[in-house]
Amino acid sequence: MVFFAGVDGGVTQLRVTHTTTGNEKDRLQYMLGVRTGYRWSTGLGNLFVTPWIGFGYVLNADDIEIDGDMYESSAFTPFPTIHVGWKF
Template sequence: MKILRSLITVLPFLLASQASAESSRIQWDVEVDPIAYAMQGFSVHLGLSPAYGRWDLGVYGMKLPSDVVDNDNFEASFRGAGVKWDLKRADERGWFLGIEGGWSEQKFVHIPSSEELKLNEYSYGVRGGYRFIISSVTITPWLGLGYSPNTDNIVIAGDELKRSRYTVFPTVHIGYLF
């Protein structure tokens, strides 16, 4: 519920910042990340594209696969919300480059002891990709490079989980243009 309230609070400011001097029509879209759903998660994004920019407000979460968790004694998952802004072509298709920022609640479970730790983390980064459009359906592979300044290794029951402040996030979004 906190995530939804935050998105509702931020949306009017994002809309107002893009409304000035934009003469072309505004394009709306909705996207999902099927990879998140395959990883026991979710991902829904609302896009707003006046002229050559695109705002994206999203909520997401997933369980991390064991091969990306540094220590087999841990399970890791997260859920959060974020905002992205991309520089793109006016017709919505082709290459884009953008910036992103977000908040997430990270959850770590130490399997042998069943102890659990939840942390709030913030991140920001850059992203780029290519958007294909077939009729009104979008297919958008993209790569994000992120930094989380408050990420540190964690220790539960004497086991350490090493975590990097830097992330590489490749994915594909599938969406619909309205």
């Protein structure tokens, strides 16, 4: 088992659509975050499993207004996941 931690960054293209009018707004969101997890060998050759979790902060998480309605944006983004992979 190998523990790891690190930092990450990302860019997300966000599209919000007003459900009544169909009008849309697009926004690029920029995120910085941290992640941590473990890598376990399965005992089946080079097959491994890596559960990890990341927490990101969206730098420009402003609310979006379309046709008088406000869509709230969250500044914090959790990202739990499990990777299954083969080590070459």
